[in-house]
Amino acid sequence: MTDRSTFPDLVALIAKLRAPDGCPWDGAQTHASLRPYVLEEAYEVIEAIDQGDPGALADELGDLLLQVLLHSQIASESHEFTIDDVIDGLASKLVRRHPHVFADAPSDIDSIRRTWDEVKKQEGHAKVQLPIILAARKLVDHLSSSPDDIERTEYPNEETHAGGMILAAIARAWKGGIDPEIALHKALCLFSQDEVKD
Template sequence: MKPTFNDLVETFAILRGPNGCPWDKKQTHETLIKCLQNEAQELIDAINNKDDENMKEELGDVLLQVLIHSQIAAEEGKFTIEDVITGLYDKLHRRHPHVFGDGAKASTPEEALALWKEMKKKERAEK
């Protein structure tokens, strides 16, 4: 059976739990910044090198960063991975009104990008 996304989430809870890994348990958002930067750069390098196999691995490493940061935040009572997913889902729907919303039109990539930027500006003004 292939592991699911929830299996990964549970893995991070175990890694940072009482019987987990000392290194993982010690990490904070701040101590992981350099790791996140390195993994993002390695993904960029894989993309630039058109190395699909390495890109797959590096995407996993970036996902690792998302999961461990979300686990730390959950332990601190700030937010969960489910909150991250919900936020992303909502953002994608808000910023694609030409696909999911109010009948806005975007026939070209440029029009779609303009809508994205317009919605982002509107969201910031409402904060």
């Protein structure tokens, strides 16, 4: 193709891949079978950001977008929702969560964060199972306990004590301005490179 592809072109391409005369692998996928790929592609986006490579980042964002399009196409085929519903829902949510832009609301950072949390609560989303480090980080945001308090807590057994020490490390990193998920990812990469050298 000589012309640049548009978003509708891409949506049509995904529909073609899922069609009976399309790709057998794409056609066989379900929301459940694609689940691991969503997380994998998100981590590859993070890796491209860490590498500071714009070309790799654009490529990985495309792979992540593919997941959105595949899930939307699968849902469309079973009349659950379409990509247009996804786009409309996101646009509505962004307007709702940014009253400092689209309505008369305070625009300082603290007020923006409070409003974001309040609107999310009003939207009434059920709690979801987050990756454990992200869940711990979110808990730390609402804890009055310091990392030292967490470490000094009396735990009922060795396993819970080990979990408490991990939580304290996450709290210390997060309160120190370090994202524990990214920090652990970088440490794993470092030790993986050492393993390859050995």
